[in-house]
Amino acid sequence: MSRPRLPLRLIFLAALAIGAALLLGLVVATLNSLFEFYQRLAAMPIWLRAPLLVAGAFVLGALGWLLWRLARPAKKSSLAAVIPVSRNEIDARIDALRERHAETVALEAELVELDRRRASGEVYIALFGEISTGKSSLIRALAPQAAPEVDVRGGTTRHVEHHRGALPDGRALILADVPGTGEVDGAIHEQLARDEALRAHAVVYLAASDLTRAQDTELGWLAGFGKPLVLALNKADLYDEAERAALLQRFGQRYAKRARTIVAISAGGSERYERTLGDGRRERVERERAPEIAPLLDALEALTATGAAGLEPAREAAVLAEVGRRGDELARATASRESAETVAKYTRRAIVGAMAAVAPGSDILIQGALATALVRELARIHGVPVRELDVDALLSRVGLTVRNTTAIVLAIAGNALKAFPGLGTLGGGVLHAIAYGLVFDSLGHALADTLAERSTLDAADVETRVRALLAEPARERVERVTRIAFDALRDSGAQDRPR
Ligand SMILES: Nc1nc2c(ncn2[C@@H]2O[C@H](COP(=O)(O)OP(=O)(O)OP(=O)(O)O)[C@@H](O)[C@H]2O)c(=O)[nH]1
Ligand SMILES: [Mg+2]
Incomplete structure (x- = not known):
């Protein structure tokens, strides 16, 4: 039964041999042409050869660049825009979930808070960042009558707390102090912080040094919601002039697209030291460091210039997008x-x-x-x-x-x-x-x-x-x-x- 297979194989082998011979011929011909071209080039006077070589190199370079542009893999944007979703759509989804006896209480509460804040007309600013970056200290500096707990130990703030602060121009702000992110086993606190960041009109992202990969991702996540951001390098007092400038320059290169403004500040915090008393005894003292936050105040004034009404659509979109995501999960x-x-x-x-x-x-x-x-x-x-x-x-x-x-x-x-x-x-x-x-x-x-x-x-x-x-x-x-x-x-x- 396998008789007719032989001629077929022969034809295939012959085609392969012809193909190989043609390819060899092509390679030899190309090498030949190149060699001839080289000889002609060598025989040319230098005034003709030099511009020809330059033009050739330019054309090759341009061709290479074009090929690279066409073939390189598309850059993945870390600012993956969050899909906008309307209030009606969200309401309908929650109604449908309620009918299916799903636990929609948290989603409904989020919408109630959304409406409450809109009606209040207040501007909400969340201070966000890893543990011990100085969020609570910054609250103290922005709202001197507030007394949030500040401690060298990370994970001091456990809840979201709101404090009334004021800008130098007299406008009031509601400042949200939130738990720090990046704590071991801190998923629940981190979620509280993230939810609050999305509820705010703008976020001050605090870092105390160059951003780690995790902080970078976090900043990208916030920017993905279209959140107006100020990136603040806190504890600037720990750096000398040159180090501070280098860090700010690096921030500028990496985060200019995500953050509206990048500033270096000292929220203050407190420091402990030992002093010697008159009778020779030594005493441990804790004193407040003087805050230096003028660039941040300027940034906040500019950012909130339109008032709550101007910032509300973006805030609402961020909250609805998150409620939508949680609704999908539910x-x-x-x-x-x-x-x-x-x-x-x-x-x-x-x-x-x-x-x-x-x-x-x-x-x-x-x-x-x-x-x-x-x-x-x-x-x-x-x-x-x-x-x-x-x-x-x-x-x-x-x-x-x-x-x-x-x-x-x-x-x-x-x-x-x-x-x-x-x-x-x-x-x-x-x-x-x-x-x-x-x-x-x-x-x-x-x-x-x-x-x-x-x-x-x-x-x-x-x-x-x-x-x-x-x-x-x-x-x-x-x-x-x-x-x-x-x-x-x-x-x-x-x-x-x-x-
Ligand atoms: N040198 C210096 N230390 C600061 C500054 N701001 C805050 N600190 C110190 O940093 C430590 C943490 O400050 P907190 O304000 O508690 O930080 P936090 O971000 O609220 O921390 P969690 O609530 O744990 O997330 C404290 O020891 C502060 O004294 C600053 O500008 N300079
Ligand atoms: Mg705190």
Whole structure:
């Protein structure tokens, strides 16, 4: 049967030989031309050769630059703009979540605060930055009557606190002192700080030295929300003139696009030292360092020149974007909860159906309306529209898997369920039903995961996941399904229930 293959191979070899000969010829011809060109160039008078060489180098350079421009990978902007979302859209999403019994209280509270601040007409400024960068000290400097706790130890501020301060021109500001970021195990406090930063009209980002990668990312995150930012190098007193200038220059190069203004300040803070008294005794003293924050005051005056009303649209957009993001997260968690409930419901039905089946093994999964209903309900939960055709295609595809693996599933179920004493007395019918439940549970979870991750009824993906789940049914899953079977048995009044 393999007779006609020989001439085909010969033709291919001949074509390859001709191709190689042509390529060789081309290389030789090019080298030849280059050599001739070089000889001609060498024979030229210098006044002609030099400009020709310069022009050639220029053309090559330009060509190289053009190729680089075209081929280089696109720069990823760290200021990935946050997708704007309208208030109506957010309200509608929260309503929908509430109807699904999702925990929307925190989102609603955020919107109430959004409205409250707009109505108040006050300008809110959040001081943000890593722990011990001097946020609370700066509050003291900006609002002398406020007395927030200041300490050398990082993580001193634990809550968001608001203080009323004033600019030199007399305008009032509400200053938010927030917990510092970058603390070990400080995720909760960090979240408080981030939320407050988004609620503010503008943010003063404090750093006490050059920015680390984490601080860089944080600044990018804030700028991504379109937050008006002042980048303040605090504790400037710790640097000499040259060091301070070098740091500011570096900040300028790296952050001019993200921050409206970059300043160097000394929030003050306090210092401890020992002094010798008249009688020779030594005494530990703590004294306040004099703050030097004039450049920051100028920056804040400029930044808030339009008043709250001018800054409000950007503030609102940032808060809504964050509420939208959290709403999406909540929607995913809700879908996951609903999916789990739905899968459990259908697994139970499959088990009950299998136990009632006249002939164990009759194809309730593949042909049954149950599987169709499961697919439809999971698709609805994940907001994925499906056609009758797609559901059929999916089930027949997965059906193959199930048919092929029923024996394996039964074996697995049989083994794993040895952990449940008394199960053996229930007979093959129950084991079979549990195996069916396992299949349903696998199909349901595979489908839910595919829908959640791909937002489409990708049959191939579902099949791969079902195979993986069936090949290695985790003990936790087997136990869960078995428990459902026990409950179903108990409800149907079975006598010899396992203990
Ligand atoms: N040298 C110097 N030290 C300062 C300055 N500002 C603050 N400090 C000191 O830095 C330390 C931390 O100050 P805090 O104001 O508590 O810093 P924080 O950012 O509020 O810290 P957390 O609340 O823990 O995030 C304290 O020991 C202050 O005295 C400054 O301008 N110069
Ligand atoms: Mg503090």
